[in-house]
Amino acid sequence: MPDLRELYQELIVDHSKRPRNFGKLDGANQQAVGYNPLCGDKITVYLKMKDDVVEDVHFEGSGCAISTASASMMTEKFKGKTRQEAEELFEVFHHLVTGGAEKDSDTSGKLGKLAVFAGVSEFPVRVKCATLAWHTVRSAMRGEQALVSTE
Amino acid sequence: MLTTGVAGLATGTVTKFDVDRIRLDFPILNQQVHGKPLVYLDNAATSQKPRAVLEALRRFYIADCANVHRAVHLLSERATTAYEGARKKIQKFLGAADEREIIFVRGTTEAINLVAHSFGKKFINAGDEIVITTMEHHSNIVPWQILCEDKKAVLKVAPINDAGELIVPELEKLLSPRTKLLSMPHVSNALGTINPVREIIAMAHSRNIPVLLDGAQSAPHMAVNVQELDCDFYAFSGHKLYGPTGIGVLYGKTALLEAMPPYQGGGDMISSVTFEKTIYNRLPYKFEAGTPAIANVIGLGAAVDYLEQVGMNQICAYEQDLLAYATDKFERLPGVRMIGTAREKASLISFVMEGVHPHDIGTVLDQEGIAVRAGHHCAQPVMDRFNVPATTRASFAFYNTRREVDALVEGIEKVREVFA
Numbered sequence: 061m062p063d064l065r066e067l068y069q070e071l072i073v074d075h076s077k078r079p080r081n082f083g084k085l086d087g088a089n090q091q092a093v094g095y096n097p098l099c100g101d102k103i104t105v106y107l108k109m110k111d112d113v114v115e116d117v118h119f120e121g122s123g124c125a126i127s128t129a130s131a132s133m134m135t136e137k138f139k140g141k142t143r144q145e146a147e148e149l150f151e152v153f154h155h156l157v158t159g160g161a162e163k164d165s166d167t168s169g170k171l172g173k174l175a176v177f178a179g180v181s182e183f184p185v186r187v188k189c190a191t192l193a194w195h196t197v198r199s200a201m202r203g204e205q206a207l208v209s210t211e
Numbered sequence: 212m213l214t215t216g217v218a219g220l221a222t223g224t225v226t227k228f229d230v231d232r233i234r235l236d237f238p239i240l241n242q243q244v245h246g247k248p249l250v251y252l253d254n255a256a257t258s259q260k261p262r263a264v265l266e267a268l269r270r271f272y273i274a275d276c277a278n279v280h281r282a283v284h285l286l287s288e289r290a291t292t293a294y295e296g297a298r299k300k301i302q303k304f305l306g307a308a309d310e311r312e313i314i315f316v317r318g319t320t321e322a323i324n325l326v327a328h329s330f331g332k333k334f335i336n337a338g339d340e341i342v343i344t345t346m347e348h349h350s351n352i353v354p355w356q357i358l359c360e361d362k363k364a365v366l367k368v369a370p371i372n373d374a375g376e377l378i379v380p381e382l383e384k385l386l387s388p389r390t391k392l393l394s395m396p397h398v399s400n401a402l403g404t405i406n407p408v409r410e411i412i413a414m415a416h417s418r419n420i421p422v423l424l425d426g427a428q429s430a431p432h433m434a435v436n437v438q439e440l441d442c443d444f445y446a447f448s449g450h451k452l453y454g455p456t457g458i459g460v461l462y463g464k465t466a467l468l469e470a471m472p473p474y475q476g477g478g479d480m481i482s483s484v485t486f487e488k489t490i491y492n493r494l495p496y497k498f499e500a501g502t503p504a505i506a507n508v509i510g511l512g513a514a515v516d517y518l519e520q521v522g523m524n525q526i527c528a529y530e531q532d533l534l535a536y537a538t539d540k541f542e543r544l545p546g547v548r549m550i551g552t553a554r555e556k557a558s559l560i561s562f563v564m565e566g567v568h569p570h571d572i573g574t575v576l577d578q579e580g581i582a583v584r585a586g587h588h589c590a591q592p593v594m595d596r597f598n599v600p601a602t603t604r605a606s607f608a609f610y611n612t613r614r615e616v617d618a619l620v621e622g623i624e625k626v627r628e629v630f631a
């Protein structure tokens with residue numbers, strides 16, 4: 061039986077209540093909007109890219125605890141990362157929340173604090189919440205214009 | 212003051228409603244989820260099915276399965292009799308004047324689309340206006356937007372107040388000589404509001420404007436009589452009325468249905484076909500192209516029989532009592548705000564909780580065995596009106612109990628613990 065405490069870890073609740081890097085970003089040169097039609101969650105991710113490096117990243121919008129915390133912790137993680145590293149993190153994080161992590165001992169090393177999202181894999185309907193910001197940042201980074209939807 | 216005139220609403224006390232016995236009729240209720248007894252409070256999304264419906268479906272497939280209106284063999288005759296028998300039951304259930312006014316469709320959505328296509332094709336022209344309300348389900352918005360775009364017609368939206376009640380004088384102002392149809396919910400799925408439709412229909416009729424009622428959330432909760440209401444169309448979904456999925460009903464007044472062109476073409480809806488000219492079948496078959504959802508129609512007939520046996524007025528009174536009980540508890544929950552506090556409401560509570568997103572509430576409650584809906588309830592304009600991204604909605608049926616309301620309230624306390 062999945063455990064609520066596994067999902068709503070202290071760190072997640074904390075970030076959901078006090079999201080970091082929240083709000084518009086001065087000097088952003090890329091942005092994208094992500095939408096989860098299932099629950100109406102909508103976030104905007106702002107990126108300031110310098111050459112190939114994420115100099116700064118912010119987000120804003122309204123969402124559940126999982127999507128807000130995931131966005132918040134993602135922005136912390138992404139600062140200073142190259143485009144290539146960010147794309148790799150996307151894959152590793154996706155792997156984690158969809159339940160593929162056990163086989164991959166590298167995961168927690170690469171993700172650091174983000175490993176607290178492992179509990180999401182026990183709640184399949186919440187995977188989209190956890191990955192909304194990630195899909196959105198990837199699309200911002202790739203310069204894709206369309207609204208990102210989880211459906 | 213406008214009143215909805217719903218019989219069960221006025222009845223304060225409930226006598227002789229044996230909910231424990233009722234629950235035995237719904238086998239699905241007797242199960243555990245996540246190790247807790249199931250508390251099913253998502254009835255506005257879809258309701259559970261009594262044994263009588265399951266048995267009718269089974270009997271059809273085991274004993275009577277055949278196509279309708281087509282063959283001389285005995286099974287087809289039995290299937291046709293059962294199918295048309297269900298139409299008569301539904302005619303009676305809705306108080307329609309004639310069984311030909313009962314058209315089987317997939318659900319409320321298809322019923323509204325049928326009217327938008329067919330009535331729209333014939334009666335809507337450039338510059339005409341269609342009036343809806345802020346409290347619509349998307350299925351009573353989008354078909355009209357599509358039609359209006361196609362016909363260069365205009366969609367007008369009547370506002371609601373902070374309690375989630377329609378502001379009737381504002382609605383009245385929108386009714387003009389250009390208004391060709393008023394389409395509105397009898398009961399709001401997101402707010403629970405019961406609209407004073409009888410008065411509104413009279414008001415529209417005095418200007419020769421026909422009215423479509425979206426009855427998806429009224430048919431399951433109160434006795435409805437389309438002739439007394441005098442609505443021109445009434446749509447509902449079988450699956451919300453304790454019947455099977457994939458079946459619903461469009462009621463329409465004969466004169467209007469006669470004047471409307473067919474919706475889809477195919478078998479059953481014609482009386483003769485040649486390459487030069489096809490003659491359409493009479494009502495209701497003109498609107499029922501192709502093999503219908505025969506088993507589901509029969510299942511819906513069984514649901515209606517069951518509901519009549521329990522009694523719609525008894526159901527309404529019991530649910531009102533349960534709603535009053537739940538509302539009282541919710542009013543005393545700190546940090547919880549109800550969205551939709553109309554004076555006359557069907558048995559649902561939509562709410563938001565300070566600092567906790569509905570989606571998280573939904574997950575925590577699910578772990579407690581409690582099924583609720585979290586989201587925009589296909590009514591985004593309602594969410595916008597109340598300036599919330601989403602709500603959590605607990606919607607009650609007559610098989611729900613006070614004990615289950617208590618479980619919900621305890622579940623909300625649990626939510627508070629998790630996010631403390």
Ligand SMILES: Cc1ncc(COP(=O)(O)O)c(C=O)c1O
Pocket residue numbers: 255256317318319320321348350351396398399400425427428448589
């Ligand atoms: C008020 C209202 N109208 C229309 C619908 C659409 O019903 P269906 O999806 O069964 O076609 C619903 C169901 O969610 C509803 O609650």
